[in-house]
Amino acid sequence: xxxxxxxxxxxxxxxxxxxxxxxxxxxxxxxxxxxxxxxxxxxxxxxxxxxxxxxxxxxxxxxxxxxxxxxxxxxxxxxxxxxxxxxxxxxxxxxxxxxxxxxxxxxxxxxxxxxxxxxxxxxxxxxxxxxxxxxxxxxxxxxxxxxxxxxxxxxxxxxxxxxxxxxxxxxxxxxxxxxxxxxxxxxxxxxxxxxxxxxxxxxxxxxxxxxxxxxxxxxxxxxxxxxxxxxxxxxxxxxxxxxxxxxxxxxxxxxxxxxxx
Amino acid sequence: xxxxxxxxxxxxxxxxxxxxxxxxxxxxxxxxxxxxxxxxxxxxxxxxxxxxxxxxxxxxxxxxxxxxxxxxxxxxxxxxxxxxxxxxxxxxxxxxxxxxxxxxxxxxxxxxxxxxxxxxxxxxxxxxxxxxxxxxxxxxxxxxxxxxxxxxxxxxxxxxxxxxxxxxxxxxxxxxxxxxxxxxxxxxxxxxxxxxxxxxxxxxxxxxxxxxxxxxxxxxxxxxxxxxxxxxxxxxxxxxxxxxxxxxxxx
Ligand SMILES: Nc1ncnc2c1ncn2[C@@H]1O[C@H](COP(=O)(O)OP(=O)(O)OP(=O)(O)O)[C@@H](O)[C@H]1O
Ligand SMILES: [Mg+2]
Numbered sequence: 001x002x003x004x005x006x007x008x009x010x011x012x013x014x015x016x017x018x019x020x021x022x023x024x025x026x027x028x029x030x031x032x033x034x035x036x037x038x039x040x041x042x043x044x045x046x047x048x049x050x051x052x053x054x055x056x057x058x059x060x061x062x063x064x065x066x067x068x069x070x071x072x073x074x075x076x077x078x079x080x081x082x083x084x085x086x087x088x089x090x091x092x093x094x095x096x097x098x099x100x101x102x103x104x105x106x107x108x109x110x111x112x113x114x115x116x117x118x119x120x121x122x123x124x125x126x127x128x129x130x131x132x133x134x135x136x137x138x139x140x141x142x143x144x145x146x147x148x149x150x151x152x153x154x155x156x157x158x159x160x161x162x163x164x165x166x167x168x169x170x171x172x173x174x175x176x177x178x179x180x181x182x183x184x185x186x187x188x189x190x191x192x193x194x195x196x197x198x199x200x201x202x203x204x205x206x207x208x209x210x211x212x213x214x215x216x217x218x219x220x221x222x223x224x225x226x227x228x229x230x231x232x233x234x235x236x237x238x239x240x241x242x243x244x245x246x247x248x249x250x251x252x253x254x255x256x257x258x259x260x261x
Numbered sequence: 262x263x264x265x266x267x268x269x270x271x272x273x274x275x276x277x278x279x280x281x282x283x284x285x286x287x288x289x290x291x292x293x294x295x296x297x298x299x300x301x302x303x304x305x306x307x308x309x310x311x312x313x314x315x316x317x318x319x320x321x322x323x324x325x326x327x328x329x330x331x332x333x334x335x336x337x338x339x340x341x342x343x344x345x346x347x348x349x350x351x352x353x354x355x356x357x358x359x360x361x362x363x364x365x366x367x368x369x370x371x372x373x374x375x376x377x378x379x380x381x382x383x384x385x386x387x388x389x390x391x392x393x394x395x396x397x398x399x400x401x402x403x404x405x406x407x408x409x410x411x412x413x414x415x416x417x418x419x420x421x422x423x424x425x426x427x428x429x430x431x432x433x434x435x436x437x438x439x440x441x442x443x444x445x446x447x448x449x450x451x452x453x454x455x456x457x458x459x460x461x462x463x464x465x466x467x468x469x470x471x472x473x474x475x476x477x478x479x480x481x482x483x484x485x486x487x488x489x490x491x492x493x494x495x496x497x498x499x500x501x502x503x504x505x506x507x508x509x510x511x512x
Contacts, residue, residue, distance in 0.1 A: 157358035160326050161372040161423065162348020171371065175362045252362040254405045 040222040048222035049229070057211075064206040065196060065234065068124075072131025073192045077185060080136050084143025085173060101140070109134035109195045113202055127199040127207075134195040135188035142184025146177035179253060182246030189242055193235045208234065276457035277304030278339045278349060278426035280325055285334035287320050293332060294320045296483045307453065307460040309470040311512060312480030318463040319355055321480070322429045325461060326352045338427070348372060351425035353416045353433040355463075359404040365391060365415050366400040372423035390418040393448060395441070409436035414445065421452060427459040434469065446472055467508050471501045479511040487511050 019042060024030075029037035040048070052058045083101075086093040109130050116126035154172045163171065200209030212227030280302035287295045294317040302308050302325075310318050323329040324336055327346040336343040338350060351372070352358075359368050369387040378386075391400055394414040404412055413436050420428055434442045446469065453460060464470055470477050471491060479486040489508060491501075 153354060153356055153358055154360055156323075156326075156328050156346075157352070157354060157360070158371070158375075159328065159346035160348075160350065160352040160429075161375055161419070162346075163371075163375045167375055171360065175360070178362075250362075252403050252405065254361075 038221060040225055044222045045225045045229075048220075049226045052223065052226055061206055061208050061211045062230070062234070065200065065208045068127050068200075068207065069131055069189075069192055069196045069238070072128045072196070073135045073189060075128075076132045076135035076139055076188060076192070079132075080139025080184070080188070081143050081181065083136075084140040085147055085169070085177075087140075088144045088147035089173070101137075105137050109191070110198050113199060116199075117203065123203045123205075127196065127204055130199045131192045131196050135192040138187040138191065139181070139184040142180050142187070143177060146180025146184075147173060149180065150176045178246070179250050182242065182250070185242050185246070186239060189238050190235070193231070193238070197231055276426060277306075277459045279304040279459065280427070280461075281335075281337040281340075283335045283337070285324070285336060286332040287317065287324050287329060288332045289320075293483070295480075297334065298485050300478065300485065300488075302459060302461060303475075304459055305457045306475040307462060307473050309474035309477045310461065310463045310480055311465065311467065311470055311477060311508065312486075313482075313512065316480040316482055318480055319431050322352065322431050322461060322463060325427075326350050326429050328352075348375065348423055349426045351420040351423060351428050353413075353420045353428070353430040355431035355435070357404070357409070357412050357416070359412055359415055359419075361404050364401050364403055365396060365407070368404070368415055369419045369422055371419060376423065386422055387418075390422045391415075394418045395444065410438065410441060413437065414441075417445065417449075424456060425458060427461070430460065430462045432463050432465065435465070442469075449473065467505055467512075470508065471504060477508060479508065 023042045025036040026039050026041040031037055083097065087098055087101075088094075112130055112133060113126070116129050117123070120126040120129060150173065154176060155168050158168050158171050196207075197209035197212075200207035201213040204210050208227060208230050212224055212231065215221075215223035215227060280300070282298055282300040282302075284297045284299065285295065286293055286297055298321075310321065312318050320329065324331060325338070325343070327343045327350065338347075343350075360371070363371070366384075366387055369390055370383045373383040373386060388400070391397060394417055396411060396414055396418070399407065399411065404415070407415065413433055417430075417433055420430070434445050437445060449460075450473070452458075460473075462470075462473055464473075474491045477489045477491060479489070489504065489511070491504060
């Protein structure tokens with residue numbers, strides 16, 4: 001058996017073992033130090049999932065959360081990229097913008113909820129704003145570092161071929177920072193989900209986070225677990241999409257031929 | 262094809278950018294590499310720079326390109342002070358200067374894109390140059406898929422495709438085998454016969470210097486040690502024993 005296939009078997013077995021352990025603990029209503037008696041069994045969760053998947057509210061929630069995260073994250077990607085490049089390449093911009101950003105950075109985005117509520121006319125905009133702030137910093141910081149790490153040789157080459165600042169930006173900076181940028185986008189997407197879900201739990205009507213919290217207050221525990229799984233899957237899907245696009249965009253990176261990476 | 266052809270003829274008409282170095286000192290942060298050097302590069306000549314490693318050959322070339330500001334003194338190109346880089350002074354870098362995310366074709370097309378030359382013309386010119394440097398068939402490869410010598414030839418094509426008035430070449434044939442090297446030297450001489458571009462060429466190889474040069478500049482730490490005229494038609498078979506010995510002695 002190939003090493004690859006064996007590793008696949010191990011992965012599946014590990015997941016199955018975890019699921020089995022969950023089932024064992026919940027079916028027996030285990031009360032160790034942790035209490036499992038109020039947590040749903042796998043078949044209860046599966047039943048609830050099937051019921052939810054048949055309702056239109058489930059899809060409305062999904063759509064709502066996706067719109068929120070993609071808006072906030074999309075704005076953060078554009079702004080983080082622009083500010084990161086500007087700060088790295090223009091000392092003047094750095095002096096004006098960086099102190100402000102460094103002062104705001106330590107504040108967790110979720111702590112901005114009260115300000116967001118006061119600032120924006122609707123909850124919807126507030127949630128997008130918080131998501132934006134959360135994703136902005138990792139994207140901006142990774143862009144900035146990636147620009148600073150660019151070898152000057154590429155820029156010199158474009159300049160001696162007659163290129164100006166704009167050519168350097170399009171032909172060297174933007175493609176050259178892609179490997180570093182995608183790291184920032186991944187991290188940004190992760191924190192964006194945390195913030196969307198938390199913000200939905202605090203304010204908002206509709207959304208996967210809102211629904212999950214509402215199920216908890218209604219003592220509908222299987223629905224809570226279904227909500228959690230939905231959130232997990234959404235997070236995984238969006239990260240995987242970024243990873244895939246990142247790989248496609250950086251095919252030119254030197255790779256050991258025949259390596260599995 | 263007309264635009265590029267016209268462009269090339271314009272370049273020919275004004276061919277050969279001369280350089281004038283006045284009391285030029287170059288260096289990095291604290292260290293001066295070259296001190297108050299004086300040098301005239303005649304339009305259309307091939308000036309070869311030799312000198313030991315670290316003597317400042319690349320540094321000098323970077324200042325001619327406009328990539329390095331003088332510590333003091335002046336560099337004039339075509340009578341005007343060099344304040345920035347220009348497509349008229351193309352450079353072939355000692356280290357691999359290709360953009361790794363662009364294929365061979367797109368690397369070679371870059372200077373033409375920068376000049377907004379239409380797509381079809383760009384493609385035709387790039388295709389022709391890639392063929393001339395012996396890389397036909399590798400158009401769609403990425404730099405990482407090429408050998409060091411192939412990458413140097415792509416750089417050569419990219420520098421020459423835009424018909425610059427001066428070409429600054431930093432050990433461009435260093436990674437080539439003897440046979441390809443001889444081919445590229447011949448190609449360069451052919452091109453120069455057509456375009457009359459000025460060439461400043463850095464090499465460690467004295468035979469290469471003698472083959473290509475109108476004049477050889479021997480650089481040493483801090484300055485120019487000597488300037489040696491290489492007379493006569495460029496002929497790979499000519500006996501240059503005496504000159505050769507002289508340059509080796511200066512080195
Ligand atoms: N970017 C830089 N920053 C600081 N010092 C530098 C830099 N580039 C070169 N130097 C120094 O300047 C001196 C001349 O370097 P240069 O690269 O011009 O030499 P070279 O003649 O081209 O050598 P080689 O034949 O090895 O290419 C060296 O002492 C080197 O340490
Ligand atoms: Mg050098």
